[in-house]
Amino acid sequence: MSTSKEKISILGAGESGVGAALLAAKEGYDVFVSDRAAIRDKYKAELEQYGIPYEEGRHTEKRIGQAAEVIKSPGIPDQTELVQILRAAGKAVISEIEFAARFTDALLIGITGTNGKTTTTQLTSHLLREGGPSVGMAGNVGNSFARLLAEEAPRERYVLELSSFQLDGIEQFRPHIAMLLNITPDHLDRYKYKFENYVAAKFRIVRNQKMDDLFLFNGDDEHIGNYLKKLEPVPQLIALTKRSIEGELLKVDHQSFDLSHTALKGRHNAMNALFAITTARLLGVRDEKIQEALKTFVNVPHRLERVAEIAGVTYYNDSKATNIDSAYYALEAMQRPVIWIAGGQDKGNDYAALLPLAREKVKAIVCLGLDNEKIKGVFKDAVDIIKETSSAAEAVQTAAGLAKAGEVVLLSPACASFDLFQNYEDRGEQFKKAVNSLEV
Numbered sequence: 001m002s003t004s005k006e007k008i009s010i011l012g013a014g015e016s017g018v019g020a021a022l023l024a025a026k027e028g029y030d031v032f033v034s035d036r037a038a039i040r041d042k043y044k045a046e047l048e049q050y051g052i053p054y055e056e057g058r059h060t061e062k063r064i065g066q067a068a069e070v071i072k073s074p075g076i077p078d079q080t081e082l083v084q085i086l087r088a089a090g091k092a093v094i095s096e097i098e099f100a101a102r103f104t105d106a107l108l109i110g111i112t113g114t115n116g117k118t119t120t121t122q123l124t125s126h127l128l129r130e131g132g133p134s135v136g137m138a139g140n141v142g143n144s145f146a147r148l149l150a151e152e153a154p155r156e157r158y159v160l161e162l163s164s165f166q167l168d169g170i171e172q173f174r175p176h177i178a179m180l181l182n183i184t185p186d187h188l189d190r191y192k193y194k195f196e197n198y199v200a201a202k203f204r205i206v207r208n209q210k211m212d213d214l215f216l217f218n219g220d221d222e223h224i225g226n227y228l229k230k231l232e233p234v235p236q237l238i239a240l241t242k243r244s245i246e247g248e249l250l251k252v253d254h255q256s257f258d259l260s261h262t263a264l265k266g267r268h269n270a271m272n273a274l275f276a277i278t279t280a281r282l283l284g285v286r287d288e289k290i291q292e293a294l295k296t297f298v299n300v301p302h303r304l305e306r307v308a309e310i311a312g313v314t315y316y317n318d319s320k321a322t323n324i325d326s327a328y329y330a331l332e333a334m335q336r337p338v339i340w341i342a343g344g345q346d347k348g349n350d351y352a353a354l355l356p357l358a359r360e361k362v363k364a365i366v367c368l369g370l371d372n373e374k375i376k377g378v379f380k381d382a383v384d385i386i387k388e389t390s391s392a393a394e395a396v397q398t399a400a401g402l403a404k405a406g407e408v409v410l411l412s413p414a415c416a417s418f419d420l421f422q423n424y425e426d427r428g429e430q431f432k433k434a435v436n437s438l439e440v
Contacts, residue, residue, distance in 0.1 A: 005030045009064040011082070012073025013039040013047070013054060019144030020071045020096040021052050026150050027103060032067065034059050065089060071099050074140075074165035077190055095169025097139065097162065100146040106136075106155055108174070109279065112162045112205050113181025113218075115326050116272040117141075118300050120181060121161040123264075123276040130293040131285030133157055140166060141300075157283075164201040165190070174208040177282070178235070179216045179275050183223040184325040188348035199227050209235035214282065216240060216275055240278060245270045252277055255287050263299040268329040302428035304330055307435045312405025315396075315435045318412035319428030324349055327414035331357040337407045338362050339399045343369035344415030344427075351378040351414070358382045364402045368395045368411075370419040390420065392430035393437075400438055409435075 008024050010017045013035040024031045033047060033054040047054045055063075059082050064070065070086055070093045077083075086093055101108065111121050118141050125137040136152065138145040139160035148158070160175070164187060183202055191197035206215050211234055217224050219239030228237075244251045248260040250273060257277055264273050273294070280290050299305075302320040309315070318330045322344075331338065331354065340362045346369075355378070358365075364385035367375055372388050379386060385402065389395040399409040411431045413424075421427040 006069075007032070007067040008069055008071060009034065009067035010071045010073075011035075011059070011064070011076055013043050013056070014073055014075070015043075015147070016096040016144045017071070017073045018043045018046055019147030019150065020099055021047065022050065023100060023103065023146040023150040024071075025050050025052055032063060034064055061085065065091065067091070069094065071096055072169055074163060074169070078168060092171075093169065094171060095166050095173075096144055096146050097160065097166045098170045098173045100144070100149055101173045103149050104154065104158070107157045107176050107283075109157065109159045109177045109179070110162050110173075110175030110205050111139075111160065111179045111181070111275075112164070112167060112202055113179070114184045114186045114202075114323060115329070116181045116268060117161045117163070118320070119264075119269060119303060120179065120272040120275050121159055122300055123273060123297055124279055125159045126297050127276055127280035127285055127290055127293050128157060128159065128283060130289045131280060131283065135159060137161075139163075162205060164198060167201055167204040170204060170207070172208060174210070174213070175205060176209075177214045177216065177279060178205045178209060179279070180205060180218065180224060181272065181275060182218050182221050182325070184323065185350065186323040186325070186347060193348050195223075199223055203227055203231070206231075206233060206235060209233075211235065214238060216278060218271070238278065240271070240274050242267070242271065244274055250274055250277060252281060255281075257287075257291055257294060259294065262294045263297055264294070265304070266329060266333040269299075302424060304333065305428070305432075307432050308438075310400075310435070310438050313400065313403040313407055313409060315409045316411065317428045317431050317435075318410060319417070319424045319431060321412040321414060322416050322424055323347065324351065324353055324414050327412045328354060328357065330410060330412035331361055334361055334408050334410060339364045339366060339403045339407065339409045341366045341368050341395050341399055341409065341411040341431075342413050342415070343367040343372050343375050344413045344417050344421075345369070345419040346371070346374060346415055349374070349414060351375065354414070355379070355382050363407065364399075366395050366399045366402070368392065368413065368420070369415060392421075392427065393434040396431060396434035396438065 010033045039056045128135045133156040136155035136158045141161040213235040215235040219241040250257040305317040307315040417427040
C-alpha cells in the first residue's frame with residue numbers, strides 16, 4: 001500500500017486507463033486521469049463513483065506532469081508529443097500491465113504474437129480452469145489486468161493477452177511462462193514502417209524472464225528463429241512446431257489430443273491449441289481433463305464465426321482479421337467459392353501474399369473502406385469482380401447479390417476498422433446485423 005499519496009497520471013480513459021485508475025486509487029495513490037477525447041459514460045461514472053479526478057477533450061500538460069509516474073493507454077503511440085515531453089522531463093511512462101503486475105505474486109502467463117493471441121489466451125484459461133486452481137484472464141481481451149486486481153479476489157494464475165503496444169510500456173514485468181505464437185508484418189505504421197522494430201517489440205515479453213521461467217515459441221517461424229540468434233535468452237526454451245500436428249490430431253510428448261469435435265478449425269487454430277495444451281500440461285492439468293475441456297471450448301466472436309446460411313450461401317464473420325496473415329488463414333480454410341469482403345484502414349499492408357489464394361478461391365471482392373485504391377490495384381488482375389461499398393449493410397447487400405447457392409460470403413478485412421467503425425467488434429456486429437436482416 002502506498003502511504004505517501006504518490007501522484008500518478010493516467011493518459012487515456014478506456015478499459016486499460018480506468019482499470020489502472022481503480023487499482024491506483026485502491027492502493028492509495030493520488031490519481032489523475034486525462035483523455036484527449038470524450039470519455040465514455042460508463043467509464044466516467046466509475047471515475048466519479050470512486051472520486052477520481054479526470055479531464056476529457058484535452059491534456060493539461062502541467063497537471064499531468066506533476067505526477068512521479070505516468071501510465072499510458074496502449075492506444076497512445078510513444079511518438080505522441082506529450083509522451084515525448086514527459087520522458088524528456090525524466091518521467092517514467094509505463095503501461096497498465098507494468099503497473100498492475102506490481103500488486104500480485106501470482107503465476108503470470110503472457111501470450112503475444114501477431115495472430116491467435118485471443119484464441120490462445122481464452123483456450124489456455126479454459127484448460128487451466130478445468131485443472132482446478134483459480135485462474136484470471138485479462139490484458140488485451142476482456143477486462144484489464146489492473147481492473148481484475150482492483151475488483152476481484154486474488155487468483156493463483158493470470159493468463160494475459162499482450163499486444164506489442166502493451167509490451168512497449170513494460171520495464172520490470174515478468175511472465176513466468178511466455179508464449180510467442182508467430183510474427184508477421186502488422187502495425188508497421190506504429191513502428192516507423194520497420195518490421196524489425198515490430199519484432200523487437202514482441203520479444204520484450206522475455207526481457208525480464210529468469211532461468212526457471214519458460215519461453216514457448218513457434219519453432220517454424222523464421223522471424224522468431226532469426227531474432228533468437230541475436231539473443232542469449234535466459235529462460236528455458238520450448239519450441240513448438242507443426243510436426244506435432246497430424247490433421248486434427250495433436251501429438252504432445254507421445255500423447256494425442258483430438259480436435260475433430262471442437263470449435264478449433266484450421267491449422268492456425270491447431271497451432272494455437274498446441275501452445276495452450278503444452279502450457280496446461282506443464283502446469284499439471286491431466287490429459288483426460290484437457291481433452292474434455294477442448295470439446296467444451298467456445299471460440300471467440302468475430303473469428304471465423306459462422307453467422308448464417310441464407311439461400312444456400314454461408315456467411316462468415318472474421319472481422320478480427322485485421323492483418324494479412326489472419327485473412328490468409330481465413331481464405332485458406334474456405335472450401336467453396338468466396339465473395340470476400342475486405343478493406344479498411346491500411347497499416348502498411350503487403351497484399352501480395354494473398355494473390356495465390358485470391359486467384360484460386362475468390363469469385364469477387366467487395367471493398368469496405370474509405371480508400372480502396374490499394375486493394376483494387378493489387379487484385380485487379382486476379383479477381384474479375386471488385387465492388388466498392390462504404391457501410392456494412394451495403395457490403396452485405398452487394399455480396400449477397402453476387403453470391404450463389406453453395407458459395408461463401410467472408411468478411412475478413414485484412415485491415416484495421418477505424419476508418420468506418422469504432423473497432424473490429426463494431427464492424428463484426430454491424431456485419432452480423434446486416435446478414436440477419438437478409439432473412440425474411
